[in-house]
Amino acid sequence: MSRLTRRGINMDRPTTKEVARFFDKVQITKHCWLWEAQISDKGYGQFKFHGSGIPAHRFSYQLFVGPIEPGKMILHRRECGNRSCVNPNHLYMGTNADNVRDRELWGNPGIGEKHGRAKLSESNVLAVRRIHKDKRCGYAETAESFGVTPALIGSIVRGRLWRHLPLEDPLTFSGLTKMLFPDRKPAGGKQ
Numbered sequence: 001m002s003r004l005t006r007r008g009i010n011m012d013r014p015t016t017k018e019v020a021r022f023f024d025k026v027q028i029t030k031h032c033w034l035w036e037a038q039i040s041d042k043g044y045g046q047f048k049f050h051g052s053g054i055p056a057h058r059f060s061y062q063l064f065v066g067p068i069e070p071g072k073m074i075l076h077r078r079e080c081g082n083r084s085c086v087n088p089n090h091l092y093m094g095t096n097a098d099n100v101r102d103r104e105l106w107g108n109p110g111i112g113e114k115h116g117r118a119k120l121s122e123s124n125v126l127a128v129r130r131i132h133k134d135k136r137c138g139y140a141e142t143a144e145s146f147g148v149t150p151a152l153i154g155s156i157v158r159g160r161l162w163r164h165l166p167l168e169d170p171l172t173f174s175g176l177t178k179m180l181f182p183d184r185k186p187a188g189g190k191q
């Protein structure tokens with residue numbers, strides 16, 4: 001039985017299906033993985049898992065990095081600073097003192113901020129690719145109509161973005177872990 005607690009002390013891996021459900025709610029941008037489903041009052045993503053709401057960034061940390069030690073918090077790195085982000089590379093495990101220090105140094109992480117990144121749905125992305133399938137210029141025009149930057153359009157067309165969200169292939173945990181942490185063995189497995 002797969003189990004991942006709110007506190008993160010007792011966990012096994014969620015199933016591939018559950019991981020896929022998690023990724024259905026994530027929009028992967030060049031930097032942050034933005035949570036597109038429910039957001040708490042404090043700005044954190046909420047993922048419903050086995051009947052209870054888990055902060056999405058904590059779920060992501062446990063999924064990709066490993067268990068959360070008792071009494072520790074999962075914090076967003078300064079270069080991210082976006083509470084709705086669930087990119088495991090933007091998260092670290094720290095203490096409450098770390099949290100207070102971060103806040104004093106940098107201020108509160110953004111609540112509901114988009115950091116200048118427009119939201120594109122998966123169907124938007126497919127539309128962009130369709131538009132540019134047969135022509136190699138005109139990023140600026142497309143960018144304007146979608147309200148994003150030409151660079152972002154370029155990244156979408158060249159497949160640098162949204163490649164993490166395969167639409168047809170089954171999403172596997174080991175594949176994702178390998179992609180995120182190519183130099184590391186998967187952590188947080190069954191003991």
Ligand SMILES: [Zn+2]
Pocket residue numbers: 031032033079080081082085086087090
């Ligand atoms: Zn981030």
